[in-house]
Amino acid sequence: MTTLSEEDSAPGQGPLSILTAKEIALSGLAFLALAVLYFHDMVGGEFIFGGGDLISFFIPYRMLWLEQVGDFTFPLWNPYILSGNPLFATLQPAILYPLSLLFIAFPFVLAVNLTVILHYALAGWFMYLLMRASHCGRGAALVSALIFMFGGYLVTVRIYLSTFMPVAWIPLLLLCFFSGLRKRDLRWGLAASTVGACMFFAGGVETCFQMFGLLVVFALWPQGLFPREPVPTWRWRLSYLGAFLAVFFGLIAVQFFPTYELSKLTERAGGLPIGEAARWSMMPKDLLQFLMLDPYGYLTRSEGFGNNQVWLRSLYVGAIPFLLAGLAVFRGGRQAGVCAGVALLSALVAMGPAGGLYSLLHATVPFLDTFRYPVKFILPAVVALALLAGWGWDGFVRSAGSAPTAQNKRAHVWIGLATAGMVLFGLINAFEPAIQSAMQNRGMVPPAYNEVRINLFNSKRLLVFLSLFCLMLFFFLRAERKPRRWLGAALFVLALDLVFSGYGFHHKVPIDDFEATDPLTRFMQTHAGKERIYIADNAERAKDGGIAKVNLRGNLIQGPKVPLPIRTVPGIYQADGWAVMRQNRYLKFRKILRVPPFENRLNLLRLANVQYIVSRDPLESPNLQPVEFHDPSYPELKVYKNTDFLPRAFMVGECRVVADEKHIIAKLLDGRTDFSRQVILEQPPEGFECTGDDNPETPSPHPVGSVADLVLDYGSVTLTATTSRPQLLVLSDAYYPGWTATLDGKDLPLYRANLVFRAVVVPAGTHRIRFEYRPWSFRLGGGITLVTIVLCGAFLLKPKRRHANTNAIPVTPS
Incomplete structure (x- = not known):
C-alpha cells in the first residue's frame, strides 16, 4: 500500500486536515484570479454575457424580480406574460439563491458577468478542495480542478444558469457528504444539506436529482468508493442519509412547495411521453467531442449548431485527461473502477433511447419522466472524468520513486507515446491535401461536420498537446536534478490545452446593443x-x-x-x-x-x-x-x-355552469358567444343563479354598473365596483391557486371563469374589491424552512460530540 506523506496524513484530523487555512484562502483567490483572467474582457462594463436562453429567459426574469424587490414586493407573481404566471415558483429566477445577492449589490450588467465568472472560480476551487480532502497532492488537485473548470461542459452550460450555477457546487457537496459519512459527523451532513439547498435554489432540480441519486447509492454502499476504510454500521448510514435528506427538504421547502404546486398544473404533470422527453439525446458521435475540439462546428458555426442537437455545444477535455484516467483505472483500485462505471452509465443514459438504459429509467424511476433532454445526464461522467484524471496523476507521481527497472519501463512508454503523437502529426501535415479530399468524398463536411481544414487543424492540435505532455512526463522520470519542474511543465501543457479550447467562445454583447x-x-x-x-x-x-x-x-x-x-x-x-x-x-x-x-x-x-x-x-x-x-x-x-376589446375587469349579468373542459372550449370557440354579457363558470357561484342556456341566440341581460379605480400591482389587483343588482365581476387575469378575493375587506369566493380567468359575485352597491396572490404553498414551505433553520442552529450550538475515529486511516490513491 502506498504510504502518504507526513504532510498529507495528519492523524486524528478532519477531512480538510491536510489543508491549512492559508492554502484554502490562497487557492480560492488563485482560482478567482484565473477566472477573471479567462474572462478579462467581461469585467470592464463594456459587454454583457449573451447567448440563447441566457438572454431569452434568465436575464429577463432577473430584471423582473429586481424590479419587484426595488418596490419592496416579494417577487411571487409575473403579471406581464400569459395573462399572469407564477414567477418565484418557476425556480429559474433563483430568487433565494445566496449568490443572487450580487444583483442587489452591483449594477445589473456587472452582476450578470460576475455570476458567470464567480461560478467558474467556484467550480475549480471546490474541485481542488475535494481532491485535497481525499488526500491527493496539490498537482492532482490542480489537474481535476482545471478539467472541471475549463472543460467543454461549462462552456456548454454557462448560458443555462439553472444548470451552470448548481454544477459549480457539486465538488463541495461530495466533499461535505462523504466527509460526514467517513468521519461519522452529522455536522458535515448538515453542511452537505446546505450546499444541496443552494444548488436547488439556483434552479438545479435535475442536477440535484442526478447527484443525490449517487449519494444515496454510495451511502448504502460506501465500500464502492472507500474499499480500504472501515465504514459505519448500516443503521448509522441510514440515519445519516435520512438526516441529510430531511434537512435538505426542510431547507428547500419554501421553494419546493410552490414549485411542486406549479409542476402539477403544467404540461409535464403526469410525465412526458418518451418521444418528447428524449428530445436532444446525445448521439454516439457526440462522444468524440470529449477528445476533439469542435468536430461538428457547434462552437464556431451557429447554423451547424442548430442542425444538430442544440443543447450540448462542447464536451472537450482533450486526450490528456483520458490518459490520466486510464492510469487510475489500470492500477485496478475499486474506487477508480466504480467511478469509471458511473461515467459509462452516465453516457448511456445521456444517449436516450439509443443507449438502452434511458427508456427503462423513464418508465420506472419516479419523476424522471418529467425531465427533458437526456443529454443533461452526461454530468456524472464529466465529474467522474475529472476525479479519475486527478487520481491518475496522483498515482503516477507517488509511484515515481519505485524500482529503477519499473521506472525505466514507464519512461519508455511515455517517450513512445510522445514519439507516436509527433509521427502522426507529421503524417497529417505531409498528406493534408489527400486527407482533405478523402474526408470531403466521405461527406465529412458542413453542416454535419465542421470545416475539413478546421478539423484537421484541431487533430494536429490534439497531437501536439498530447506529445508535449508525454514528453514532459518522460523528462520527469529521467531527470536527476529538480525533476518536479517537469511536472510543472506538464501541468502547464494541460492548462494551455484546456484554457484555450474554450477561450473567446463566450458570447459577449456590447452594452449599447443590450440596452x-x-x-x-x-x-x-x-x-x-x-x-x-x-x-x-x-x-x-x-x-x-x-x-x-x-x-x-x-x-x-x-x-x-x-x-x-x-x-x-x-x-x-x-x-x-x-x-x-x-x-x-x-x-x-x-x-x-x-x-x-x-x-x-x-x-x-x-x-x-x-x-x-x-x-x-x-x-x-x-x-x-x-x-x-x-x-x-x-x-x-x-x-x-x-377597437372592441373588453376591459381588464368588467361586469356581466349572466353565467352558465359547464363542468367539462371540452365543452367549455367548444363554447369559447363559438363566435356567437358574447363574453361581455355571459361568463362560463365550472361550479355554481354562491349568491347568484346561473340561468344561461346552450343557445347563443338567446339574449342575455345587459350588464349594469361600472368598474373604476383599477390599480394593478405585481401580486394584487384592486378596484371599485358599482352595481344596482347582484352581478359577476370578470377579471381577465389568469386563475391560479393562491389567488384570493375580498369585498370590502371580507373574504369572497373566487371562481375560474372562461376556462382560465377569474370571477367573483358582486352584490348591489359600491364595493372595494381586492384580488391578492397569497399562496398557501409559499407560507407552508416558509414555515417549514424557518423551523428547519432553527433546529439546525440549535443542533450546531450544542457542545460538540466526537463522532470520528481518531486513528489514522491508510489511504491509497487508487
Missing part, C-alpha cells in the same frame, strides 16, 4: 398602457418551416421559432409569452387562439383584454385598425389596434 430598445417595444410602452398585446404565432415562426434568425438585444438567435425582442422586456402586459413552466390550462387557451376562423379568435382576444395584435400576415376585420408602424429589422411585422 437599446427596439421599435416594437417602444411603440407598446407608449401606447399599450395597462391593456394587453398579443403576438401571433406567425410573427415569431420562420416561413415554410425554415430557420428564423433574429437579433435579440445584440444576440443572433435562430431556430424554427424565436422570440421577438419585446419578449425580454418586463412591463408590457401580454396575453401569451415565453416561459418554461406554464399552466397547462392556459396553454390550451393559447392553442385555441390559433384555431380558424380569425373572427372567432378575435372574439377570444377581445375577452383577454387584447388591445394590440402583432402579426406578420395581414389581418382583416371591421374591429381591427391598422397602425402606422415600421421596424427595419422586421419589415413584415404589422400592428393592429383592436
